[in-house]
Amino acid sequence: xxxxxxxxxxxxxxxxxxxxxxxxxxxxxxxxxxxxxxxxxxxxxxxxxxxxxxxxxxxxxxxxxxxxxxxxxxxxxxxxxxxxxxxxxxxxxxxxxxxxxxxxxxxxxxxxxxxxxxxxxxxxxxxxxxxxxxxxxxxxxxxxxxxxxxxxxx
Amino acid sequence: xxxxxxxxxxxxxxxxxxxxxxxxxxxxxxxxxxxxxxxxxxxxxxxxxxxxxxxxxxxxxxxxxxxxxxxxxxxxxxxxxxxxxxxxxxxxxxxxxxxxxxxxxxxxxxxxxxxxxxxxxxxxxxxxxxxxxxxxxxxxxxxxxxxxxxxxxxxxxxxxxxxxxxxxxxxxxxxxxxxxxxxxxxxxxxxxxxxxxxxxxxxxxxxxxxxxxxxxxxxxxxxxxxxx
Numbered sequence: 001x002x003x004x005x006x007x008x009x010x011x012x013x014x015x016x017x018x019x020x021x022x023x024x025x026x027x028x029x030x031x032x033x034x035x036x037x038x039x040x041x042x043x044x045x046x047x048x049x050x051x052x053x054x055x056x057x058x059x060x061x062x063x064x065x066x067x068x069x070x071x072x073x074x075x076x077x078x079x080x081x082x083x084x085x086x087x088x089x090x091x092x093x094x095x096x097x098x099x100x101x102x103x104x105x106x107x108x109x110x111x112x113x114x115x116x117x118x119x120x121x122x123x124x125x126x127x128x129x130x131x132x133x134x135x136x137x138x139x140x141x142x143x144x145x146x147x148x149x150x151x152x153x154x
Numbered sequence: 155x156x157x158x159x160x161x162x163x164x165x166x167x168x169x170x171x172x173x174x175x176x177x178x179x180x181x182x183x184x185x186x187x188x189x190x191x192x193x194x195x196x197x198x199x200x201x202x203x204x205x206x207x208x209x210x211x212x213x214x215x216x217x218x219x220x221x222x223x224x225x226x227x228x229x230x231x232x233x234x235x236x237x238x239x240x241x242x243x244x245x246x247x248x249x250x251x252x253x254x255x256x257x258x259x260x261x262x263x264x265x266x267x268x269x270x271x272x273x274x275x276x277x278x279x280x281x282x283x284x285x286x287x288x289x290x291x292x293x294x295x296x297x298x299x300x301x302x303x304x305x306x307x308x309x310x311x312x313x314x315x316x317x318x319x320x321x322x323x324x325x326x327x328x329x330x331x332x333x334x335x336x337x338x339x340x341x342x343x344x345x346x347x348x349x350x351x352x353x354x355x356x357x358x359x360x361x362x363x364x365x366x367x368x369x370x371x372x373x374x375x376x377x378x379x380x381x382x
Contacts, residue, residue, distance in 0.1 A: 015322070022291050026374050033371075132346065136339075140339070
């Protein structure tokens, strides 16, 4: 750590804060509870999580999900998104619903990474936080892909 | 809540248990408790004083320091607070007002005050809101110091620096990745780690005011609203 780094660590606080800054910091303290992505992360963390992940991506409507090779077009992403939403909403079992959510979030990440567009009506900070949390639970190479998307809009 | 936070004694459920634990450590523990109280509540009390009809009593620093000096070393002070059932901030405000009343009497006795006050409501329409805004700011700053120290002690300096660069300096994450020469997924872990430290430190300060854990989010949202 260089001197500048040590200065950063030793700073006694974030400096003068206006109302907006305090609000932003307070927001960081709010517990995100019962988000669908939390159940997805729990599924990924189970003993067979990686096997389940491969299966969920392998059974996706496009080979891109598993390989991340090539860039789906905007039209393809829109189609993938709609399919994922239907799966998430209507699948009979929990694993299938979570697979739908996984694909949905992959499509959102692709929109950010390939098109620079947020293909979701959710607020960008919320999507970013969701993708960030998902990225930490994913193995390579998907973790970097999702993390890159999470960081592209914030 | 993180597994880290679930560890026994790592994230006290109430101020009472935390205080009890600290006070059992003797004078060192009492200093820790008092340090927390002064760090988080001194500034809000000064703001409260400045917004009150009693602000001509003296300098806010002197009033607040005098209040702390007169109360925090009392063995029974925190037992009395727990028996009151009040939130800590309300307990301190009440005690501070009582201290100011004592100060009025003291100044009158010494004839060095032209004050003719009895204790009345503060002048400002929303002194509690002013207090709470200052309290929120103090908690953010105190949680910052706590999280920074925690990261420093565990060799997570870059994690904290990245947090600062994004949340304080406003550098987009994408540029942070380049600046820190890490992969996006490494940056994600760093961000989550540092943010988690700050989050736990902030939530702990809300708990330490005497709120139940289930109510912490509601309190944070209330504070966010009054900060607007």
